[in-house]
Amino acid sequence: MSVWNRVDVTTRFSELPRAFYTVVKPQPLTDPDWVMWNEDLALQFGLPPEPSEELLNVFSGQTIPDVFAPLAMKYAGHQFGIYNPDLGDGRGLLYGELRTLSGQYYDVHVKGSGLTPYSRMGDGRAVLRSSIREYLCSEAMAGLGIATTRALALVSSQTPVRRERMETGAMLTRVAKTHIRFGHFEHLFYTNQLAELTLLADKVIDWYYPECRHTDSPYAQMFARIVERTACMIAEWQATGFAHGVMNTDNMSIVGETFDYGPFAFMDDYDPGLICNHSDYQGRYQFDRQPSIGLWNLTALAHALSPLIEHADLERILSTYEPTMQRRYSVIMREKLGLKQSRAEDSQLFDDLFQLMAANHVDYARFLRQLSNLDVDGRQPVVDLVMDREHAQQWLSRYLTRCAAEDGGEAEQAMQQRCTLMRLKNPKYRLRNYLAQIAIEKAEQGDYSDVATLAYLLAHPFDEHPEYHHYAALPPQWGKDLAISCSS
């Protein structure tokens, strides 16, 4: 019996009117080969843990099981601040929605599946390099507990794809709570399709925000939830040091999942001015601008929802974004620093740490992980990470005084408890660009072992894994300034 008869699939998006999509068949890859099959995720859907020929044929576009109804979604969006009406799935198809064993539906979307009516100048393909980056990054975010799309399958092929050079064609199967983006609403608003705009809002409420349905103002409540989830997602990015790179409104999910991984970076040295996208000439999506871009994008969404929600309500809801994000960010940072209580002096303590790190080019994640090992390693390894040791000692003394202030009597025991908790919040393993680069170069030679090792470590980034200690090494000089562009 086919695996597809044993899982629960719907095609509810395909039941929407044709204004929302075009039916498109995938163009298969030639001689496909498994790179990754996400066993843990597969099990959540009741899919077999083992990759098989049958699954390879599906996730390389050779066969389409009857349960699916592939389609290319139509959307628009603001790209680098400029409205582009001509977007849509240019190289990916929504196959349908797959139910987890716990009862939640997830979109199954295959990226790199060939031309669609929305391909514009593109070839409809994805290359192995960027597909590996998306696979690893989405799994890394999941491992960190940050809301994200996930990667179910990655297939490479003999299909050549031209970018700056000839590359290997690949297909990535992504699962996500939804593929509905801010840009879906923008498209319907700017083309004046008000019945469809209302229908989409109703579907979003039914599918993702059912708790808003029986309230006085379901659309306003829905928008408030989108604002809240987006604010929380961006707070997580800032606290973990993640730069998305292309925060266009077509890359913003309406359920606040990190979405569409391109030239992203997890920062190495602490640098609020990090611009990870080589094509972002103005630094619009620079790391420390992400919070305000989040608000800009939500404002664009508010505009698109203005036929459904009173202006004053939109304004009021938008004004909750910043405090929500700040609150969530403070909670996460306090957890990362192992502080249970909130005290007036904390924001100064945090700011001084950020300044110390920026001035001394301190590796952000390494510092926080070493701080989490104060109970076993003591102060010196923390201080050794900072060139200006005197200031590092001063900051550390203030930090320890602050810890002591909430610890009471059993100082040593309290510190051990604190550090144990901090090691669950400050990962040892991180998807540094240089690690991804090494794994990609091996994969392009047909050796996928490093992709698998990284995927495993990033799924469990807080554990020690002593045998893989070298994967926690700081970047070599060549790996510090890798240029990653939008080309993928």
Ligand code: AMP
């Ligand atoms: P992205 O920068 O990946 O978010 O893509 C922006 C838009 O360009 C989306 O509508 C994509 O579907 C489309 N796109 C990106 N790459 C390709 C490609 N190789 N072929 C066709 N469309 C593409």
Ligand code: MG
């Ligand atoms: Mg995109």
